[in-house]
Amino acid sequence: MSSTEVIGWFADIGLQDRPHVGGKGGSLGELQRAGIAVPPGFVVKTGAFERFIQALERKAPVRSVVESLKDVDLSVATTCCAQVRARVEAEELPPDVLDEIALAHAALCGGGAGAQTPVAVRSSATTEDAADASFAGLQDTYLWVTSLSQTLQKVRSCWASLYSVESVTYRRKRGLPEEGVAMAVVVQKMVDARTAGVMFTRSPLTGDRSVVTIEGSWGLGSAVVGGEVTPDRWVLGKITGDISVRDISEKLIQHVPLPTGGTEDVAVADDLRRAPCMSDAELQGLRAIARKVERHYGHPQDIEWAVERQTNEILLLQSRPETVWSSKEAAPVARPAADPLSHVMSIFGGKR
Amino acid sequence: MTQPARPRGFPLPSSLQVVPGTERAQAAYPYTVQFGPGDDDRFWFYNSMHFPEPMSAFDMVTAEAAYCALGASNTRVHSLPTTLGIDHRIINGRVYIGGNAVTDPAEIARRTEEFQKRAFYYYANWERLYEQWREKMMKLIQDAQALPKPELPEFEPLANVHAGRGVASNHYLLDTYQKTLEGYFRMWHHHFEFLLLGYGAYLTFFAFCKKAFPEITDQTIARMVAGMEAEIFRPDDELRRLARRAVELGVDAKFQQQVPADDIIKTLQQSGEPGRAWLEELETSRHPWFNINVGDGFYHYHRAWNDDLSMPFACLPEYIKRVKSGESLERPIERLRAERQELIEGYRDLLNTDEERAAYDQMISLAHRVFPYVEGHKFYCEHWYTNLFFNKIREFGSLLAAHGFFEKAEDAFHLTHYELELAIVDLMTSWSNGSPPRGPAQWPNIVAERRAALALWSKHETPPALGPVPDVIDDPAIVMLWGITRENLDAWLSADSGADSNEIKGFAASSGVVEGPARIVKSVEEISRLKQGDILVCQITNPTWAPIFQTIVAAVSDIGGSMSHAAIVAREYGLPAVVGTGNATSRIKDGQRIRVDGGRGIVTILQ
Numbered sequence: 032m033s034s035t036e037v038i039g040w041f042a043d044i045g046l047q048d049r050p051h052v053g054g055k056g057g058s059l060g061e062l063q064r065a066g067i068a069v070p071p072g073f074v075v076k077t078g079a080f081e082r083f084i085q086a087l088e089r090k091a092p093v094r095s096v097v098e099s100l101k102d103v104d105l106s107v108a109t110t111c112c113a114q115v116r117a118r119v120e121a122e123e124l125p126p127d128v129l130d131e132i133a134l135a136h137a138a139l140c141g142g143g144a145g146a147q148t149p150v151a152v153r154s155s156a157t158t159e160d161a162a163d164a165s166f167a168g169l170q171d172t173y174l175w176v177t178s179l180s181q182t183l184q185k186v187r188s189c190w191a192s193l194y195s196v197e198s199v200t201y202r203r204k205r206g207l208p209e210e211g212v213a214m215a216v217v218v219q220k221m222v223d224a225r226t227a228g229v230m231f232t233r234s235p236l237t238g239d240r241s242v243v244t245i246e247g248s249w250g251l252g253s254a255v256v257g258g259e260v261t262p263d264r265w266v267l268g269k270i271t272g273d274i275s276v277r278d279i280s281e282k283l284i285q286h287v288p289l290p291t292g293g294t295e296d297v298a299v300a301d302d303l304r305r306a307p308c309m310s311d312a313e314l315q316g317l318r319a320i321a322r323k324v325e326r327h328y329g330h331p332q333d334i335e336w337a338v339e340r341q342t343n344e345i346l347l348l349q350s351r352p353e354t355v356w357s358s359k360e361a362a363p364v365a366r367p368a369a370d371p372l373s374h375v376m377s378i379f380g381g382k383r
Numbered sequence: 384m385t386q387p388a389r390p391r392g393f394p395l396p397s398s399l400q401v402v403p404g405t406e407r408a409q410a411a412y413p414y415t416v417q418f419g420p421g422d423d424d425r426f427w428f429y430n431s432m433h434f435p436e437p438m439s440a441f442d443m444v445t446a447e448a449a450y451c452a453l454g455a456s457n458t459r460v461h462s463l464p465t466t467l468g469i470d471h472r473i474i475n476g477r478v479y480i481g482g483n484a485v486t487d488p489a490e491i492a493r494r495t496e497e498f499q500k501r502a503f504y505y506y507a508n509w510e511r512l513y514e515q516w517r518e519k520m521m522k523l524i525q526d527a528q529a530l531p532k533p534e535l536p537e538f539e540p541l542a543n544v545h546a547g548r549g550v551a552s553n554h555y556l557l558d559t560y561q562k563t564l565e566g567y568f569r570m571w572h573h574h575f576e577f578l579l580l581g582y583g584a585y586l587t588f589f590a591f592c593k594k595a596f597p598e599i600t601d602q603t604i605a606r607m608v609a610g611m612e613a614e615i616f617r618p619d620d621e622l623r624r625l626a627r628r629a630v631e632l633g634v635d636a637k638f639q640q641q642v643p644a645d646d647i648i649k650t651l652q653q654s655g656e657p658g659r660a661w662l663e664e665l666e667t668s669r670h671p672w673f674n675i676n677v678g679d680g681f682y683h684y685h686r687a688w689n690d691d692l693s694m695p696f697a698c699l700p701e702y703i704k705r706v707k708s709g710e711s712l713e714r715p716i717e718r719l720r721a722e723r724q725e726l727i728e729g730y731r732d733l734l735n736t737d738e739e740r741a742a743y744d745q746m747i748s749l750a751h752r753v754f755p756y757v758e759g760h761k762f763y764c765e766h767w768y769t770n771l772f773f774n775k776i777r778e779f780g781s782l783l784a785a786h787g788f789f790e791k792a793e794d795a796f797h798l799t800h801y802e803l804e805l806a807i808v809d810l811m812t813s814w815s816n817g818s819p820p821r822g823p824a825q826w827p828n829i830v831a832e833r834r835a836a837l838a839l840w841s842k843h844e845t846p847p848a849l850g851p852v853p854d855v856i857d858d859p860a861i862v863m864l865w866g867i868t869r870e871n872l873d874a875w876l877s878a879d880s881g882a883d884s885n886e887i888k889g890f891a892a893s894s895g896v897v898e899g900p901a902r903i904v905k906s907v908e909e910i911s912r913l914k915q916g917d918i919l920v921c922q923i924t925n926p927t928w929a930p931i932f933q934t935i936v937a938a939v940s941d942i943g944g945s946m947s948h949a950a951i952v953a954r955e956y957g958l959p960a961v962v963g964t965g966n967a968t969s970r971i972k973d974g975q976r977i978r979v980d981g982g983r984g985i986v987t988i989l990q
Contacts, residue, residue, distance in 0.1 A: 234597070234598050236598075237598055239596050239597045239599070241596035241598065241599050241730060242596075266598065268599075268600070269729075269733070270725070270726055270729030270730055270733070271600075271603050271606075273600060273894040273982055274982055275598065275600055275894070277896070277982075277983075363735070363736060363738055363742075364595040364734075364739050364742070365591055365742035365743075365746075366738050366739075366741075366742055367738060367742045367744075368742070368745065371745035371748070371749060372503050372507065374587050374745060374749070375584055375587045375749070377587055377590060378586045378859050379464055379465070379498065379502070379583055379859055380464055380465070380491075381464055381465040381491055381857055
């Protein structure tokens, strides 16, 4: 299926499409282009949101109402946002948008009335400012969504999250116009993860770019990202592959999919609690992926990954630029010297 | 910075007791190395890296000659800006050393100016000077080989008389002895001619990497710099070659564990052409590559492979087994070289700017230029030359023993080199005037007393350091050669508090995690106790132990840094290794199950 103004398949999109597919969607497309395995999927582009909002506006104003919430009492804003969100969640999709999403969903999941391949529905914000990281945290990800109607509902929920009181307050404080505010939504096949986690292509402790730091735990990655378990942690030499740190923790719970949709917390079996959730070979696989992704972007990355339960295939769910260390301006470690020998004075010359 | 509540420090030298009953043996060491007034004000540490066992009276020459030459190089030849030489003291057979730092900024500036005229010239002309060094070193070795065997005929040989030599044989005893010592002291000057400069250039690159990549392991930096064809790998390479030849010649069945080397050689001599052909191959390997001793060149009893073939022969059956199972024993030089290049380029790419990359290139290129010396000198100095030296002393021991001075030749090593000269003069005199020598009444009791003292000292624990802890350790020689930093002194001071922990920390020398039974090997003689699957736990590992790395699954040592040859060999064999633990041989009991995590530098006692 080809991409349109409403739907963007991962294969057709990249980072440059962020205004229409959001950061998460653009990054998934970019990863696929770079030859990295990601769960297949598509993006419901901002064009779909725009048409939806237009339809909503025709019934009653949305954006002007939200824009008027500057300097109002928090309880007023809360009430108003709740009303807008309820409208977004309840509104039917315009027929042409609905058709396109349904077609794409059928292409991804097989369609029909029977059991369908579960998907994850994830909001993909288009904002680019420095607070993006925390802003993104306010948006939503829905796991193990098992039908088209549920998928459509979750797409609306993602859109509605734009009108959470936190998001709205954030925009009002910065005076961001509502006109450009839009949200893309990623719909991708759900990975039933045996193990999942995050990795940084540098050290979060020292900023060292020569290591890859990996954290993971049993089950879906939401337990790690949400801080509900203390994950296993490894530090690998990015170039050497040497594993210099192995912290295997006690992993008490894991997130697993519910057959009826959604996920639940279950206890980890006794014999797995203290067992490493990744083999050395898998860690090396992650390292290879980390290097490939970083090389593709030319910048250290913050990556979410999962290992498929049946196939043990490693898939990336997200990659975004690492921001904490990258924003620090470091003095050069050393400068070339006119006389290369003068470098030895750093050892012989005294400290100092 | 908060100040510690009380000044922390190690026991004062004056508080150390000579082990009761060994006072006379202690007094044998010259006054120059006895602790004395003023020594309490300085910081000293036990040089267990080079001197892990108590020194016999003669063997202390290895410290004397080495520090004489090290100090000359630092203080007078290259004028290192912040340090002079190293003082040494001996108590209970243990060698303590203390650096002599320069702290006055004006003096540092004056020495820096000199340093740049001297050391920089060496760096700039490294290859030429190193080539010249090899020639000097080979000449020195040939001179030592040419020294005559000390002998005293009953009558002066007629030929000498008719030739009108005019100098009798007894004079040549003293002449040869003095030349032997002279050559040994000279060898140490050659040893230090380049060494500190070489380490310094390496450490410059090392410090850069640590700053650019704070979590890089020492071993990774070492791998970026280490060469592939250093002389120190050759003895082991030759063993592999001999194993291959044994299989090719069809004489491999003659090599069995537990069969003495001499018996195997006899069997081969009697087994016709193939056996003799193999023995010829052995001869080509032995000269010069078996001139390697099983220690580090500081003890007379660390014999060379050439003098005691049991070590190399003990390794042959295992190598032969591997050849027969189709394994290639060749070190994959090309692959190792390619891996090194990948590392260098990989880390280079990670740097932030072209400016940093240019500095990196400058530093690593200097490190690569100097490193062949750092890796290569040991074979010539601590091994080949040192073997010749000790063997010549052994010849004097034989002669003296034959004249009743000692029970056996080895007893000579219980005399200091000053005393040994006296004994030789005694023998010369008695030979000349026809009276019996005085030595037979003098030395046997002293030798027995000193042998007993050494046995007591080896059981006696000695503190790792003495005296007040300096605020900073800014002596490049101390940091480079011994890895002594303020941080690890603090760790030593708090070592007692961690005594009940089952974890022992050291330097991560070669990564990998492995579990197995610990085999505590305190001296070379115990190597044969190692069985397949054991973890070697020793005071100091040595490059000549390389062949046993095929038997063990991991190595742990009390002493050594990530650039120690043991660490390099462990990486070559892909075995986990933790070095420089300080006290693994005393904390771990023989046979205990332990886990070695070579990537983190941690040894865990499991039971």
